[in-house]
Amino acid sequence: MLKLPIYLDHNATTPMDPRVLEAMIPYFVENFGNAASRNHSFGWHAEEAVDYAREQIAQLIGADTKEIIFTSGATEGDNLGIKGVYEMYASKGNHIITCTTEHKAVLDTCKHLEKLGAEVTYLEVQPDGLINLKELEAAMKPTTILVAIMYANNEIGVIQPVKEISAIAKKHGALFFTDAVQAVGKIPVDVNADGIDLMAFTAHKMYGPKGVGALYVRRKNPRVKVTAQLDGGGHERGMRSGTLNVPGIVGFGKACELARLEMASDTERISKLRDKLETALTQLEESYVNGNPAYRLPHVSNISFKYVEGEGLMMGFNKDIALSSGSACTSASLEPSYVLKALGLGDDLAHSSLRFGLGRYTTEEQIDFTIKAVSETVLKLREMSPLWEMFKDGIDIDAIQWAHH
Amino acid sequence: MAYSDKVIDHYSNPKNVGTLDKASKNVGTGLVGAPECGDVMRLQIQVDEATGIITDAKFKTFGCGSAIASSSLATEWLKGKTIDQAVAIDNMDLVEELNLPPVKIHCSVLAEDAIKAAINDFRTKNGLEELVFEQSHV
Numbered sequence A: 001m002l003k004l005p006i007y008l009d010h011n012a013t014t015p016m017d018p019r020v021l022e023a024m025i026p027y028f029v030e031n032f033g034n035a036a037s038r039n040h041s042f043g044w045h046a047e048e049a050v051d052y053a054r055e056q057i058a059q060l061i062g063a064d065t066k067e068i069i070f071t072s073g074a075t076e077g078d079n080l081g082i083k084g085v086y087e088m089y090a091s092k093g094n095h096i097i098t099c100t101t102e103h104k105a106v107l108d109t110c111k112h113l114e115k116l117g118a119e120v121t122y123l124e125v126q127p128d129g130l131i132n133l134k135e136l137e138a139a140m141k142p143t144t145i146l147v148a149i150m151y152a153n154n155e156i157g158v159i160q161p162v163k164e165i166s167a168i169a170k171k172h173g174a175l176f177f178t179d180a181v182q183a184v185g186k187i188p189v190d191v192n193a194d195g196i197d198l199m200a201f202t203a204h205k206m207y208g209p210k211g212v213g214a215l216y217v218r219r220k221n222p223r224v225k226v227t228a229q230l231d232g233g234g235h236e237r238g239m240r241s242g243t244l245n246v247p248g249i250v251g252f253g254k255a256c257e258l259a260r261l262e263m264a265s266d267t268e269r270i271s272k273l274r275d276k277l278e279t280a281l282t283q284l285e286e287s288y289v290n291g292n293p294a295y296r297l298p299h300v301s302n303i304s305f306k307y308v309e310g311e312g313l314m315m316g317f318n319k320d321i322a323l324s325s326g327s328a329c330t331s332a333s334l335e336p337s338y339v340l341k342a343l344g345l346g347d348d349l350a351h352s353s354l355r356f357g358l359g360r361y362t363t364e365e366q367i368d369f370t371i372k373a374v375s376e377t378v379l380k381l382r383e384m385s386p387l388w389e390m391f392k393d394g395i396d397i398d399a400i401q402w403a404h405h
Numbered sequence B: 001m002a003y004s005d006k007v008i009d010h011y012s013n014p015k016n017v018g019t020l021d022k023a024s025k026n027v028g029t030g031l032v033g034a035p036e037c038g039d040v041m042r043l044q045i046q047v048d049e050a051t052g053i054i055t056d057a058k059f060k061t062f063g064c065g066s067a068i069a070s071s072s073l074a075t076e077w078l079k080g081k082t083i084d085q086a087v088a089i090d091n092m093d094l095v096e097e098l099n100l101p102p103v104k105i106h107c108s109v110l111a112e113d114a115i116k117a118a119i120n121d122f123r124t125k126n127g128l129e130e131l132v133f134e135q136s137h138v
Helices: A018-027 A041-061 A074-088 A104-115 A133-139 A162-171 A246-281 A310-315 A338-342 A347-351 A364-383 A386-392 B005-012 B065-078 B083-087 B091-098 B102-125
Strands: A068-071 A095-099 A119-123 A144-148 A175-179 A198-202 A213-217 A287-289 A300-305 A353-357 B027-034 B039-047 B054-062
Touching: A018 A246, A041 A068, A041 A246, A068 A074, A074 A104, A074 A144, A074 A175, A074 A198, A074 A213, A095 A104, A104 A119, A119 A133, A133 A162, A144 A162, A162 A175, A246 A300, A246 A353, A246 A364, A310 A353, A310 A364, A310 B005, A310 B065, A338 A347, A347 A353, A386 B039, A386 B054, B005 B065, B005 B091, B027 B102, B039 B065, B039 B102, B054 B065, B065 B091, B065 B102, B083 B102, B091 B102
Parallel strands: A095 A119, A095 A144, A144 A175, A175 A198
Antiparallel strands: A068 A213, A198 A213, A287 A300, A300 A353, B027 B039, B039 B054
């Protein structure tokens, strides 16, 4: 029996793997020690568990254990990575390069630094969602201290050319930071092969618990340092004070181990389901996949269904299927997704988009149900759409003078 | 955000979806909103020339559930009303009937604008001057 509702919003968060929960349980009541307590066995137990998790995490991304700085999640990792570099390397320059489709945790951090005197270049993306490497190269200056480009995008799933980006940054003596929240645990990420100097990622996007993440900070070639953003006990090699979230970290470690062992088989299975979903839904007239289809996460599909509005569309099935829309009809601004707009999509197409995020527990039965429900709703709403009628009558909708309000 | 039962009902079983002959002299058409804003409503009324009563009303809407429900309800209310009565329909009546939350009030404003645009279209077709309305408050 198909169990409803179906969860297809794995870019927002993932359910926790029961094996992760099992690993965490002893660290709440039984082994509750503070990992910083050096003088007794409670502390030693906790520290041992944290060390083990650090190994599991480091192994997944090809890092050294000393390069893992625990945080509360990727928003903190983004803040610490970018602000920490800006402060630490202030004497070298004040220029940061990022791009317009970054997560708000990166964009708003950059905006904050602009107020403090940083110069920030926001690279536009190409219609497929990838940045233009020539534009990056041209934006580099002697004062550039950091290039901050995400590994994979949360809305459309496109994977940026990270190796090429890091090479350009290195050539110009700048550090390379990447928000890899959507990539780590889903696709192979290797900090050395990819030339990454700093990287933020989080447990809850990879079947781990919420409230725990990490910032990778390179220790060799070059040795990178960040200025702490929280003052306190000097935990995490002075870069992030605060008592470690031991159960969360244990769960994060386990989630990384499972991702490392099961990534290949998960990807093979999930990408087949994604392709099935995408092939079926793009059979509908006037439906378009957003983002470069070749350089894309295996579990994401973002599709615009022209002439129907995303939120109205979701209402047709949201008691049974949980997913996200690029429409922002509920927000006060009424602005649709800035990521889709950055691709050069008209606001109308951005309003008409749905993001499907598949995951470890997605089944073929769920995908079949989704294909049917979404297709039926699109057809039903198009019958109700004045724009669809105009399109069918051959009226050029773009030529109409719409009254904006 | 949860929708009210009435919004869900109009969304699931919309009343009066369709198209009237916009070239006809006794049909008034109002097309309001913009695709970029995520809402476009087309509301049409058919008026009995002898009595001035709205005998039929149809809509098509591109938008969220609240926009669809607002236009569906508006067509229900329009049928059987005189033009003068129709002019008096206020967006806040729609808000109240559908329990629209504050972020969705603009959907009801759009429906009110569509009613007024349809009425003015009918009036100009029939040699009457357009009514001037106060700007709605959003």
